[in-house]
Amino acid sequence: MSTVDVTAATFESTVTANQIVLVDFWASWCGPCRMFAPVFEAAAAAHPDIVFAKVDTEAERELAAAARISSIPTLMAFKSGQLVFSQPGALPAPALEELIAAVESLDLDAAEAAS
Amino acid sequence: MSDYTMAVTLDRPYDDTVTAVREALKAQGFGVLTEIDVRATMKAKLDVDVPAQIILGACRPELAHRALTATPSLGAILPCNVVVRTAPDGRTVVEAIDPDAMARLEDSPVVREVAAEARQRLVAALDTLAPTTVEA
Numbered sequence: 503m504s505t506v507d508v509t510a511a512t513f514e515s516t517v518t519a520n521q522i523v524l525v526d527f528w529a530s531w532c533g534p535c536r537m538f539a540p541v542f543e544a545a546a547a548a549h550p551d552i553v554f555a556k557v558d559t560e561a562e563r564e565l566a567a568a569a570r571i572s573s574i575p576t577l578m579a580f581k582s583g584q585l586v587f588s589q590p591g592a593l594p595a596p597a598l599e600e601l602i603a604a605v606e607s608l609d610l611d612a613a614e615a616a617s
Numbered sequence: 618m619s620d621y622t623m624a625v626t627l628d629r630p631y632d633d634t635v636t637a638v639r640e641a642l643k644a645q646g647f648g649v650l651t652e653i654d655v656r657a658t659m660k661a662k663l664d665v666d667v668p669a670q671i672i673l674g675a676c677r678p679e680l681a682h683r684a685l686t687a688t689p690s691l692g693a694i695l696p697c698n699v700v701v702r703t704a705p706d707g708r709t710v711v712e713a714i715d716p717d718a719m720a721r722l723e724d725s726p727v728v729r730e731v732a733a734e735a736r737q738r739l740v741a742a743l744d745t746l747a748p749t750t751v752e753a
Contacts, residue, residue, distance in 0.1 A: 572618050
């Protein structure tokens, strides 16, 4: 599956209506974002069961502010509508695969019980 | 990144990034008028150790002249500060004031015009910053 562009209007529904959602916050002027884009695209193609969303922080400034994006690129991961990962900086492909595996195996109930 | 800044996280060492930012600003016609080495200043004044951080005051004289001629009070928020600071995992953050925020503070046609050009040039400077190494 290819990546999907999300906006302030579609962000919440995208995150809550899907089991696992990764969100890439980016801007056209951000060199590391341009490097990360093909890595994100390739992962999207390899994991059709996961939603790979992209937020253009220039077009969606209010959404970026609401999401408390401190710097770009920032990658967020949601599972069952809950934010489980948020980190600035471009991830290399192997690290992105590790993150995907970790989010897939994450047991939210167990994590909640332990917290 | 905030309502008033533009920030990018780079896989690049701090010192190397400071050099790259200086060159990128120069290429866009910005001189660096002020420099505050935050780590050195905090150490000297308070004897505390903080992560490496520098605040570069970037100015493009013709833009500043237009802005100050139209609105002298803008001097209080000039020049455009560009901050370079270390981040976790060997990364470095470059964060610049978003001139649009200045235009929000002082909403006049001249300031909007100057801010738009300043933003375009700061974005172009940020655009040239990329990691030194590409990880597989």
